[in-house]
Amino acid sequence: MSNEDQMLEPGQIEPPAGEIRFLFLAERDLFARRAERFRLLAPGHPLADYLSFLALLADAQQEALDSFPILPLPTLEERALCRDRDMPLLDARLRHRDRAWLEGLGLILRRMAGAEVPAAAREAAAGLLTCAECRLEDLADKILAGDQAAVPPPELPFVAAALQVYWVHMATALGEHAFARLEAGGVCPVCGSAPASGIVHANGSKQGLRYLSCSLCATQWHMVRLKCSSCEATEGIGYYSLEGTNGAVKAESCPDCNAYLKLLYLEKDGRMEATADDLATLALDMLMAEEGKVRGGPNLFLHPGGEVEEA
């Protein structure tokens, strides 16, 4: 009998807490777990090689995170100011980046330039290694400003990977108490980025609650169900899944703003991970695109090519 099938005894069921916890920061082993998930998803998948490559990239991210130096954190004054002004404390667009992110990027690029991946991927990594720092900073600025389309497709995953490490490091160093709920429910309260996907939890006090998962720092923040994460409309929301599947992944789609975001229902599969399972279910994205729908949040490991709409 596997873990998921185990019957719970009455005393083991955690009652719903009085207050809904609004924020869960990423754990320090996020990238190792993501790598594990990519490795589980890859065999037999139409994009098996790409998913295996992302497993290696996640390994490199974990290594970079484990060796990250201790950095100065925002002062208590800054924290109070952000709270008062309804601003994310680690705003991806505004906050000065410590040079340490470049060290992390260097480590990731060296690992990937020497990895058993297609020549094009190795060359992209090697090319970035010899890049001037100012160009790397410029690419980072574009990604963090939400302008991923302006970054060359083969370079986006590497630079974004290093930025993810930096933001996960900063967020976990500060701890949950440093962050407050923002008025805008659809952006990350830690860094202000758009979500990559949403997770509907299955266990304990989180059962049935939907958390959005940040595309940059993997923070999960609470947003009520049946609500568009892009424009916060609640009317006429539709749920699309691939016919014949168990409905573990559904696209929550809004008729008002025409955007959708994938939701992962952990009740159907408890092993799913926000970034990995998003990339393993691109078939759903492609069918949504045929319906004329657009994604409400990016996955930083995929420059989708083709057309991009601004909002």
Next chain:
Amino acid sequence: MKVTRRQFFKISAGGLGSSSIAMLGFSPGEAQAEVRTFKLARSTETRNTCPYCSVSCGLIMHSLGDRAKNAESAIFHIEGDPDHPVNRGTLCPKGAGLVDFIHSENRLKYPEYRAPGSREWKRISWDEAFTRVARLMKDDRDKNFIAKNAAGVTVNRWVTTGFLAASASSNESGYITHKAIRSLGALAFDNQARV
């Protein structure tokens, strides 16, 4: 405040040829081909309130289709609303069985009448049902209405008939029910709103 400029991507089968996948040296061909074997299934999730008792637990009902088109929308799943402050996603055993209540073959869908002494339930029209109820109420009230008590004080009571209203009514329909029944003088009046 607009925190970030948000881009709305389309991840299309056509775009994958110039995506990170292709540009990093992976072939998107198989994924592009696989898509043609899939179809989208659409469902709708709708918030509602449990009809059983006055606790009024929040529900999320899952149904097939989009409710707008001609397709029949069938409810296939009901769960407690995890965001609802009353029940936080939990349901009692009756509430947890709601989807079977909806699809039950024994569910009452029209008025039925069983005459005194009879063992048979007979289907009647809504019109017949309303007329009969109103007739019986009027007859009973005409016969038993108490306008004044023994001391000659006006009381306008009607105590031989009671009225039980629904549990899942809104505040407004509760108000209207109260107005209608109390103005007949009925004292025995309650909502089926007790657990």
